[in-house]
Amino acid sequence: MTKEDTVKRIGIIGVGEIGRAIVLGLRHGGGISPEVFLSPRGARTAAELSARYEGVRVCADNQEVVDRSELVIVAVRRQDRHDALAGVRVAGDKVVVNVMAGVGNDDLRRTLATDAPLVRAIPLPAIRERRCVTVVHPAHPEVNSFFERLGGVLPVADEAAFNVFSALTGTLTAHYWYLATITSWAAGQGIAPDDADRYVRGLFQGVGRSLSDETRSLRQLAADHETPNGSNERIRTTWFDPANSEALKKALDDLLADLT
Numbered sequence: 001m002t003k004e005d006t007v008k009r010i011g012i013i014g015v016g017e018i019g020r021a022i023v024l025g026l027r028h029g030g031g032i033s034p035e036v037f038l039s040p041r042g043a044r045t046a047a048e049l050s051a052r053y054e055g056v057r058v059c060a061d062n063q064e065v066v067d068r069s070e071l072v073i074v075a076v077r078r079q080d081r082h083d084a085l086a087g088v089r090v091a092g093d094k095v096v097v098n099v100m101a102g103v104g105n106d107d108l109r110r111t112l113a114t115d116a117p118l119v120r121a122i123p124l125p126a127i128r129e130r131r132c133v134t135v136v137h138p139a140h141p142e143v144n145s146f147f148e149r150l151g152g153v154l155p156v157a158d159e160a161a162f163n164v165f166s167a168l169t170g171t172l173t174a175h176y177w178y179l180a181t182i183t184s185w186a187a188g189q190g191i192a193p194d195d196a197d198r199y200v201r202g203l204f205q206g207v208g209r210s211l212s213d214e215t216r217s218l219r220q221l222a223a224d225h226e227t228p229n230g231s232n233e234r235i236r237t238t239w240f241d242p243a244n245s246e247a248l249k250k251a252l253d254d255l256l257a258d259l260t
Ligand SMILES: NC(=O)C1=CN([C@@H]2O[C@H](COP(=O)(O)OP(=O)(O)OC[C@H]3O[C@@H](n4cnc5c(N)ncnc54)[C@H](OP(=O)(O)O)[C@@H]3O)[C@@H](O)[C@H]2O)C=CC1
Pocket: 013, 014, 015, 016, 017, 018, 019, 039, 040, 041, 042, 043, 062, 075, 076, 077, 078, 080, 083, 084, 085, 099, 100, 101, 122, 123, 124, 125
């Protein structure tokens, strides 16, 4: 990273879940951090962040956020983008980071009518602890180094590839739901719900830790946890059978088609 690639003033339009996570990530661990300019909405989170951190300010309107920043992150919901951005002028020397799922850069350029570089990005909530690898497109030196310091950056070649990663992020809550389902199954067998909950969390925290071992492929990790003809193999092959795998891939295909 060169000194020139380090932005000193960041703007965030839309201070909700992900906007907040980005600010926490920027301030995580102390050290030198850019100034942050927040949109007046969501007011409660913006007020909380500006009270908590030096150098984080709430602006009067979205135009002021853009005017004060070198790099502007658009983090409103897709359906709010026109309200948030119509009439906002973005000079060509700014960089705009678009984190809205399902909103392509062509769409955003029509709304903003600007020549400024537009970069799509998929930050995840773990960015608040700088533990998120953020997919971006197209690669841009300032945006790359911004996300690099927040846990890592993965630039991809085109929007088609970007959308595949975006579809992958749509599988997260199904994973939690899977855990909730097996927990309630155990409770249905007469186990105290708190005990079932505690046990399932412990079981899958171990899975989370083993994922950080990148020397073993995902299939290898599965094989290493499985005894031939044992219980894990049984559930994998009877429940996660080819029809179930196909149903999952079909759901992802459909999601990808909608994102494209
Ligand atoms: N949550 C996540 O993990 C991720 C979300 N994203 C994307 O980020 C975007 C935001 O998601 P998320 O943070 O979950 O949503 P939230 O609803 O938590 O936050 C959206 C924020 O946008 C604000 N907002 C609405 N209208 C305007 C406006 N006109 N001007 C400025 N701000 C406005 C809302 O303010 P108010 O409270 O006042 O209504 C709210 O604070 C989405 O497009 C989503 O696809 C991307 C990656 C991950």
